[in-house]
Amino acid sequence: MHFSLLLSLLLPGITSSYNIVDDFSGLDFFDRWDFYGNYDNLTLGDVVWLDEPTAFEQELALVNAAGNVIIKVDNFSNVPFNQKRNSVRITTQSSYDLGSLWVIDLVHLPFGCSVWPSIWTLGPDWPNGGEIDIIEGINLMPSNQYALHTTPGCIHTTPPTQTGNSTLVDCSQPSGCLVGELAPNSFQSGFAAADGGVYAAQFDYTGIFIWFWTRSNVPPSIVGSTPTSSIDLSDWGPPSASYVNTSCPIEQFFGPQKMVIDITLCGEWAGIPADYQQACAGAGPTGICYNDNVVGSGANYNDAYFEIKSVRTYTTAVPGPSAGVALGGKSNGSGSAFEIWWPWLLAGMMLTMM
Template sequence: MKPLVSFAAYAAIVPFVRAAGFNLLHNWQGSTFFDDDWSYYGSWDNLTLGDVNFVTRDVAFAQPQLTYVNAAGNAIVRVDNVSTVPQPYKRNAVRISSVETYGLGSLWVMDALHLPYGCSVWPAFWSQATKWPEGGQIDTLEQINMASSNQYALHTVDGCMASTSAPMSGILTDPDCGTEEPYKTQGCTVTEPNQASYGAAFAAGGGGVYATLLADSGVFIWFFPRANIPSDLSVSNPDSSPNPDSWGTPSASYPSSTCPTSTYFEPQHVIIDITLCGAWGGVPSTLNATCPGVPAGAPSNYCYTTYVAGDGSHYATAYFEIQYVRVWSNVTSASGGNSTSGSDASSSNISSTPSQSTTGSNPTTSGNSSSPGPSVSSRRGSALPIRTQRAALGALFGLIVAVVLLA
């Protein structure tokens, strides 16, 4: 009876999310992947204190190219593995953010063949509201160094908690999603048990798909290795309407019963980035956990001096190879959608600083008072999921089934 009870509980938590159907809002794929719908950060990493320069669009497309579409038609986002970086300069890397934001009822998906990994490497595929932490953050993919599997997380203002009983295949390691400094910084984390979800094993298995649903019923994240990708997330069929109800138990579940999404999450920018070392990956004890050999009593800049400075030979595997990133929504609003235009600087636009050189920037000069980041002003999305008669009947049926199975 355990599988049946688990399914009933899952159905009660995620009730018929497909009731209104999903419509494609954005498809980044092929030769147009890097068209003007991405904002390049254009500053040193003043967010996680990584030893990188997040370059502007112009620098990313200059030699050595850090963003481009390869001969197979896949998008490459990578760390500069060509230039020699003298101390105390930083190495060039990329942080791109969707110009538009996506609110409740949105589903964003990345299909990748390769994820960045290696000692000092800290990649992420994630999302963040324009106003942080008030608008929340969702880490769909985030890991460091030579770790063997992915970690999921939410970051919110205090009060949001992960459910300790929500059905998920992942392992809940911290239920508190709050971000109060300095005591709570990692968010409510879930470890992905599939060892092919990150690193060399991910690439060897042909990659896979990460999918995140931001719904009024909660935040739900799935990982699918290549052999198990649902047919409605096919690379060749962007116009399909995904059906998360058919995907099985999520890797990570954050139901609204313990963290109401309408309270803690505003429309999200979808973000891809790679930093190096920094406040997580670069701490000597953390680095040593997955890259053994860090000497006892190593200085705090050990990660930088050992890997970042010098030639780029450590970064041959520090790149994303992405077949697509797509966003769908089952929400409508008075304006005809639930995304917000990046042209509205008060709500979603992220500015850029002037271009840097292509060989790295001095950490004492690369930042400035106008360094870009989430705007201090934002507005909470007002779009709500369509509640159709089918949804109401479906939810009632789901409750009846749950009661019968639990009887």
């Protein structure tokens, strides 16, 4: 039986409408974001995240002729030894509470040896407010990696309908609880070659759910959406990463989230010798991330940029606490977690028996 048909039989009458809150796109994209304006003192990367005027002046943040937003690493300056390379980190001025949805449409993701890009969300008083990594990878990783970061007590229990590959499950560990994307073209050069794609994340009392679609598979509900329209999730299918609240009460570990877009270099992940040398040992004569990449002309950073069509944020159309079933459904907020979740879990169990 087809998955969508099975769900329609199991979940009759369930709707999945979200109302638009913010549309970040085009010439107005940067109006409601804050630029970091300091060196990377968070992940110890070898970059200076520029302030807004300098980022625009150096054209590391701009809107191109196609109307898409570019956020990039400096690929034109000659950086001497012991100096850092310029880059950009921006954070939304608004925070988004439970019942929110983020849809990110991109044409190109940064990649290359030493490159560490991320689009993620951050709660207040980190790590107490939680962190959701929607897009993240390093060096020449071929696929995207999802993660949650929390204080101790949040465990990722994988439901049967998640399409990604769970690895580490304790969200309080330094790497977080990880899910690897298995669909093709989710990162590196394959993403751009496929004309990019769309990532979406649902932040709800019932859990946190993240989807990826390469361009040719983007659902009609997203293709047909506008900067002012609501959106329906009923054609989205199962998520790549499903962090259900049964083993991680979302309201306990996550506060209102701000979105962050940044690119750093080397640092606490991309620059770790074991991780760096696995993919990039031949990138330069020393085998050291900083020495072989950050220093010099910067020509090796020609692919170290985001090209973003839009970032749209939504809120549930249901007043009061949302109860968004993982595939985009909702309830009136009066049902228990079991009442909300049992149809989806039953669908997953039936799928495993087919």
